[in-house]
Amino acid sequence: MQIASAMSRHISRGVGPLEVQEIIGFLAGADPSPSTAGGPRKTILLRGIVEMLSALVEERGLTDPDVDEFLALAEEGCYEVARNDGGIDAARRGLDIGPWYAGEPFVPADEYLDLGALWIPSREGIQIEPMSSDSTSGCADVTLVLDGTALQLQVFRRTEDSTWRAVRHDLLRKIRASHSRASETLGLAGIEIEANQAVTMQDGSSTFMRVRFLGCDGPGWFLRGVVTGTGAEPESLEQWPYEVFLNTVVQPVPPGGGSDTIPLHPPVVP
Structure with missing residues (x-):
């Protein structure tokens, strides 16, 4: 040949x-x-x-x-x-690429915001949307915003149904069933889902919204990121959502409760 x-x-x-x-x-x-x-x-x-x-x-x-x-x-x-x-190389995660798990020897020395189960890297200009919680379940997720782009982070206890491979399959099925478009693509965080989802506005009208879904499996946990706004557009060159996602540190997973979602709390500076 x-x-x-x-x-x-x-x-x-x-x-x-x-x-x-x-x-x-x-x-x-x-x-x-x-x-x-x-x-x-x-x-x-x-x-x-x-x-x-x-x-x-x-x-x-x-x-x-x-x-x-x-x-x-x-x-x-x-x-x-x-x-x-399945996306990010499981053999490399924790060695030269994140997301990271607390206690791993190569966690970058960085300034972080403590959200409980997640420590997220502090970046200039990024705003955190108000997080509401109650005394029993805490906060389910956190949303960061910068220049018209939003990144929502949520961490789950890892089960057979909550690996990134299984979640991708389920997301693709549900999005397509709602008459929206979705496909797997290669991004800065490995395999991701790009979707053009049908959404209903407050006035009852319908429109489509661009969304990118990121994911990574770790020891006992699964981290999901959802990018919306200008950073989810096909031509976008925004990198900060990926940088934050890949440098987030997951803290030790608490004993299982009634939900696979690991609760967060409003941010504090460690």
Whole structure:
């Protein structure tokens, strides 16, 4: 295959010829070989795809159709790797990427606002909407607002039905059943859902609202983020909702109560 031979001339020493062949085979739809199936293969695959894409820039012997074909396969391959992983790499979460769990050794040294079950990074200009609570259940969620974009955060006890994979499936089903559009996409926090949801206004009229759903599984917990406003638009380049989501620290999960939702309290500075 011309693409494979071209890539092997330009790939770095970190990815050997056999791995190049495996990557090409994976992108073409082949099953992984028994000797490389499992966790290590996933790491090699993602790095290898990036290096092979870079090599395309240097390779003059490929025709435009070859390049287009490979880019299409690479895009689908990266999407499948992230999909199979359920979003954020579980092996990396807590090491070099968040959301974090209290007590993990690599939690960034940052200024946080204490909401009880969640500590959220303090960022200049971000406003927290008033949080209402009662003496029994506390606050169910918190909403942060900046420049027309809102991020709602909510943390749950993790169960078989509250993993990010299960929640995505349920959200897609419910949104589509309401005659709204929704799809899975790759974002800065892994797999997310982009939706154009039908909503009813206070005057009874109907309109559509753009929404992005983020999620991450942790040890005993599941963190969900909901982005609305200008940051949820398809052309938006807003990064602060992702930065806050990925740097949020989940505190030790209290014993289970009558709800999977872990209550929060109004913010205090630790």
